[in-house]
Amino acid sequence: KAGVTQTPRYLIKTRGQQVTLSCSPISGHRSVSWYQQTPGQGLQFLFEYFSETQRNKGNFPGRFSGRQFSNSRSEMNVSTLELGDSALYLCASSLSGESNQPQHFGDGTRLSIL
Amino acid sequence: KNQVEQSPQSLIILEGKNCTLQCNYTVSPFSNLRWYKQDTGRGPVSLTIMTFSENTKSNGRYTATLDADTKQSSLHITASQLSDSASYICVVSARGSYIPTFGRGTSLIVHP
Numbered sequence: 001k002a003g004v005t006q007t008p009r010y011l012i013k014t015r016g017q018q019v020t021l022s023c024s025p026i027s028g029h030r031s032v033s034w035y036q037q038t039p040g041q042g043l044q045f046l047f048e049y050f051s052e053t054q055r056n057k058g059n060f061p062g063r064f065s066g067r068q069f070s071n072s073r074s075e076m077n078v079s080t081l082e083l084g085d086s087a088l089y090l091c092a093s094s095l096s097g098e099s100n101q102p103q104h105f106g107d108g109t110r111l112s113i114l
Numbered sequence: 115k116n117q118v119e120q121s122p123q124s125l126i127i128l129e130g131k132n133c134t135l136q137c138n139y140t141v142s143p144f145s146n147l148r149w150y151k152q153d154t155g156r157g158p159v160s161l162t163i164m165t166f167s168e169n170t171k172s173n174g175r176y177t178a179t180l181d182a183d184t185k186q187s188s189l190h191i192t193a194s195q196l197s198d199s200a201s202y203i204c205v206v207s208a209r210g211s212y213i214p215t216f217g218r219g220t221s222l223i224v225h226p
Contacts, residue, residue, distance in 0.1 A: 004157070031212075042218035043158075043203065056212045090157055099145045099207035099214070100165070105157030 002027065004093050004106035012112045018079040021109045023091030025072050029104070031055075031097030032074040034066060037088040037108070046089075049074055050097050078111075086113045116141040118206050120217035128225055131194055135220045137187040137204030145209040149178050149189045152201045152219070161189070161202075191222075199224045 005024040013019050025032050034046040045058040049068035066076040072093075078085055088110050092103040118139045127133050139147070146165045150158035162171040162178040164187070171178045175192045191198055204217040 033212075043216040045213050048212050058213070092157075097212045099209065099211060100163075102148070102160050102163060103214075105150075105159070107155070107157045110155075 004091060004104050006089075006091050006106035006109050008109060009107065010110045010112075012114060013081050014114050015081055015083060017081050018077065019081060019111065020075055020077045021089055021091075021111075023074045023076075023093075023106060025074070025091075025093030026104055029093035029095055030072050031094045031101075032068055032072065033092045033094075033097070033103065034074070034076050035090045035092065036060075037090055038086075043090070046076065048097060055097065081113050083113050085111065087111060116206070116208060116215045118204055118215050118217035120202075120204050120220050122220060123218075124221040124223070126223045126225060127194055129194060129196055133191050133194060133222065135189045135191075135202050135204075135222070137189070137206075137217055139185050139187070139204070139206045139215070139217075141185075141206040141208050141215050143209040144182060144185075145207045145211070147178075147180055147187050148205045148207075148214075149176070149187075150203040150205060152203060154200070158203055194224045196224050196226060198222060 033048040048056040068074045088108045090108045092105045094101040121136045148163045149161045152158040164180045177190045201219040203219040207214045
């Protein structure tokens with residue numbers, strides 16, 4: 001059974017640009033969550049999608065957005081990139097997002113802003 | 115405010131030795147607590163998950179304990195190996211919430 005796949009693994013952008021990251025969940029998983037991980041803040045929740053609907057959102061500016069497709073694949077978009085957006089972006093999937101279900105993480109996309 | 119605090123921030127031990135990592139939380143109402151292992155450059159991998167009624171859970175050389183009264187958990191690693199070098203993250207979920215609370219992790223280095 002394939003795990004969670006995130007593409008691309010590495011990305012370099014400059015300030016002001018926008019970026020789109022992709023996440024393919026484990027087959028059968030309908031909940032996809034996105035996290036930002038930095039050395040100073042640890043893992044921080046961005047948003048969670050279930051059945052193509054954003055169900056929960058963390059405390060991030062509107063420059064961060066996402067969507068989920070009918071096959072449960074998800075994308076997140078960051079517009080007007082800032083230096084502070086440099087981070088590891090992790091995607092995690094679970095069956096339905098219930099708190100008692102384990103989340104399976106991808107290996108992330110390392111985003112560097114120059 | 116839901117919080118998870120982990121200690122120590124970093125730890126260096128010799129191969130073959132045991133170690134214990136700590137996690138204190140203030141998440142309420144409590145649903146479950148998970149320990150994850152994150153290798154450098156990889157995503158976190160679940161080690162254990164414990165609910166309110168469980169106070170010990172093992173996964174090979176990893177044993178997690180939970181004291182729901184004091185809101186503390188520990189992860190004990192027995193006979194450490196070089197491959198145990200990683201960041202260990204404590205994650206606590208509240209009942210009815212889809213958003214878990216993450217600790218900042220303990221960085222463990224195992225030296226030969």
